[in-house]
Amino acid sequence: MIGAGLIAQVAHLPLLRGRDADFRLAGLAEHDEATRRRVAARFGIPVMAATQRELVAATELDAVLIATPNGAHADQVLDALAAGLHVLVEKPLCLSVGDAERIAAARDRARRVVQVGYMKRYDPAVEALLDELGDAELLHVETLTHDPGLRRFFGPDRDTPRVAVPAPAAAAAAARTRQERWWSELFLGALVHDVNLVHAVLERLGIRAERVADAFTGDDRAGGTLALSGGARWSAVWLALPAVAAFRERISFYCADGIRRLEFPAPYLLHAPTTYTRTRGEGDRIRSSFDEAYDRGLAHFRACLAGESACRTPPEQALRDIVLLEELFAVATAVPAEAAA
Secondary structure, three states, rough: OOOOOOHHHHHHHHHOOOOOOOOOOOEEOOOOOHHHHHHHHHHHEEEOOOHHHHHHHOOOOOEEEEOOHHHHHHHHHHHHHOOOOEEEEOOOOOOHHHHHHHHHHHHHHHHOEEEOHHHHHHOOHHHHHHHHHOOOEEEEEEEEEEEOOOOOOOOOOOOOOOOOOOOOHHHHHHHHHHHHHHHHHHHHHHHHHHHHHHHHHHHHHHOOOEEEEOOOOOOOOOEEEEEEEEOOOOEEEEEEOOOOOEEEEEOOOOOOOEEEEEEEOOOOOOOOOOOEEEEEEEEEEEEEEEOOOOHHHHHHHHHHHOOOOOOOHHHEEEEEEHHHHHHHHHHHHHOHHHHOH
């Protein structure tokens, strides 16, 4: 396990502990010593190190699960592949098209698995939607996420996974420009989930995103509208709404044969249901699943390592997602001609 931050403590480590027949937690790399010792003791991890390279040198590994800050992913994935290890890496895979291309090439040279942690792609509700798409005629796509922030889930009255940020890292984060933060945290940290899922639907239907019609971003919002082949539009929006108590993530596909809608729980709540609703002439047909998507992603990773399955979310998908998000971001941050004058 590389990184012992929030999502590692809330999702990955508890689920790995429940899969002792598939995985052995051999080591933990975490820069903060107090967090490293506390998390290793809690999850019974025998070997600890401050860095990934130190951990790889200290113990025998087959694979790493990378859950560090977004900007560290590319170098850590490349280092793991150079050491001959398989990789499951939290989204985003990296922050640039060039790094995604380098990772795909390194994976091919190493002949190892690189799975990007798009957990929604392993959700049974998503699988059900994809399975019944057929040759549906797509008219419009709408993705909307509004998030009250972690305080709603891990406030003073909740058991908050404590994550230490060292002084140098905190100073570096404060020095980042607003646009760098928007790119890393909003576009690649938030919008990327729905972009990957919609890409899977478009691929199944033989549709592509042709151009960005408009886009926007700011400290608490990001999104835009894309023109799709065949005349359909895709509206994608992410909003920070601290005043709203509930997290909501909804993806709607308006098709000639009815409406297909997915509603996701907050990603910090394990085994909360995802709902798939199909609406047409006879009314709504609803399917819910409590199967945990993160856990199903781990099972898929194990199947890939055993040669029993091809990777469902490889670096090529992340590359495609980053290309589209770069186009959205470029439009969202472009300086209007009148302002430049």
